[in-house]
Amino acid sequence: MSEQEQEQSDKQKYEFRKVIEELKGYSGSGTQLVSIYVPEDKQLSDVVAHVTQEHSEASNIKSKDTRTAVQDALTSIKDRLRYYDNPPENGMVLFSGAIDTGGGRTDMVTKSLESPPDPIESFRYHCDSEFLTEPLEEMLADKGLFGLVVLDRREANVGWLKGKRVEAVKSASSLVPGKQRKGGQSAQRFARLRLEAIDNFYQEVAGMANELFVPERHEMDGVLVGGPSPTKDEFLDGDYLHHELQDMVLGKFDVAYTDESGLYDLVDAAEEVLAEHEMLQDKQVMEEFFKQLHDGEKATYGFDQTRKNLNMGAVEQLLISEDLRKDVVAYTCENSHDEFELVDANASTGDHDCTRCTATVPAEEGKREDAIDHLMELADQRGTETVFISTDFEKGEQLLNAFGGVAGLLRYSTGV
Ligand SMILES: [Zn+2]
Structure with a gap:
């Protein structure tokens, strides 16, 4: 695998992990969350036929709420399948269902994940109170x-x-x-x-x-x-x-x-x-980071500093904690100052006071993005390698807790 392909796949894995984490957080009040695993060589017309069959069998479900929920989920999946002529490389997974949002309310969620890292081996139809994510999680586990x-x-x-x-x-x-x-x-x-x-x-x-x-x-x-x-x-x-x-x-x-x-x-x-x-590679990279931090000049950490160095093209390796769950909100004040604020994923934000001119930018003008997506995008443009660091060892945990989950090894000392 070339370095570029490796990075592409790291990024894809990260995207998958995010969706899986989200899906794992959902549950249905009844057996009403549908997961469908489609191998690459499966005819989509067969999948549609299977879904149609399940839809008609669902009419036997006694609970009216569950019956409606399952049928809605299946209709949603059928709609989604219309976008495809054939399954993509390695197949695809479809998730749909009415999830509990508390207080007896539900929300309809439909997601599809295309081209997982490993081929999907067999067709699976799964209807439960939770989405079936384990087969995908196994694919994302570090490979050796x-x-x-x-x-x-x-x-x-x-x-x-x-x-x-x-x-x-x-x-x-x-x-x-x-x-x-x-x-x-x-x-x-x-x-x-x-x-x-x-x-x-x-x-x-x-x-x-x-x-x-x-x-x-x-x-x-x-x-x-x-x-x-x-x-x-x-x-x-x-x-x-x-x-x-x-x-x-x-x-x-x-x-x-x-x-x-x-x-x-x-x-x-x-x-x-x-x-x-x-964890060998993660450990080696973190050793080097600490060495540079104490005795060298080629370490940077924290979102702002690392971002600045990234922008200058000075970062050789971007180190991101696997457990970082942050959004970045970009504000541009009336004097065209661009500033970024790091917030917990999905947390609400208030107005932003520009640190350079004190102009206030209303909260709704902030442009929100996943922090890792934001950094990886910059890294891609600057030819920087991104390394995801596990938190299962001490220095990896420190990256998350003491350094804000973001750091970098520099190509040269920048003084930033
Ligand atoms: Zn300003």
């Missing part, structure tokens, strides 16, 4: 690609961990004889044959892993190896794996089973290492 190997002396499985999904790909079982030798065999000869068989099996397992992982090694984030001791140790110490894969081994883990279920156990056992790995 890890090679998995579990083995003992009897069997082995290799597969992938893609994001949160484990995929078993290949397995092998060995002909390694048990520890009991047959009568008439010399103990020495038996031991030698057994070691040979073990060695052969390790080679076979490594061959299987190499074949699967080596072509993908530049896309991979690491390799995890699991099994009982001493098998996994012998396997790793013996350098059976391709040397580039060997260098990517993030750790070895005790796992009791080496069938397919062992791959899942391996991922569980490696949980901490995986979490650590996921």
Whole structure:
């Protein structure tokens, strides 16, 4: 993925996250919120037929309120589908329903999300008191690609961990004889044959892993190896794996089973290492930020300062807290001074007093925008890379709480 594509997809992910968060906040008083997942290869005429069918079945719903709500939601979705000839790349998700707004009132909400980061695998029609957002959330979870190997002396499985999904790909079982030798065999000869068989099996397992992982090694984030001791140790110490894969081994883990279920156990056992790995880039960036803050001149923080530096084209990396939920309101006073005010998302605002000439700009003249959209737009125009920083580690939390959720690493010192 090119840097530009990466940024495009970060931005898209952010947009998706915002919509999902909004949808998750809604509930219906009855089973009346409809979510429809449409794969790319689904005929939209089939989707319309399905929705029409559900609409007619909804006439059997006893509660009049729920019945009306479901039918309205389905009509809304049908209307929305008219805008499309075919599902977009990776498919689309439609949400519609009458949500509770308190005091027995409802509000009709209809949203569609196109082209999610991963393809939608199968058609899903879901009607509940909440919208179905989990499949989309899983797609948005930070992605990693890890090679998995579990083995003992009897069997082995290799597969992938893609994001949160484990995929078993290949397995092998060995002909390694048990520890009991047959009568008439010399103990020495038996031991030698057994070691040979073990060695052969390790080679076979490594061959299987190499074949699967080596072509993908530049896309991979690491390799995890699991099994009982001493098998996994012998396997790793013996350098059976391709040397580039060997260098990517993030750790070895005790796992009791080496069938397919062992791959899942391996991922569980490696949980901490995986979490650590996921935050590696975030941590490195924040380390650099603090270093520049204390000993250098190439750090900026806070919305106003960072924005100024961005505007000058001086920001190399824009750091935004993943949990920042702010709007920016832009005011232009009668003397053409442009000023920005950062407010909580969806919070109401009062009149703005220009800090440069004290002219007052009435609240309704403020132009409101999501703060992250605003900053990313500027970053795009100036060739600045945007990095979203998780709040799941101390310095990431500090970015949100102590630095206003926005900071930047500068290309050069600006004195701003
Ligand atoms: Zn002014």
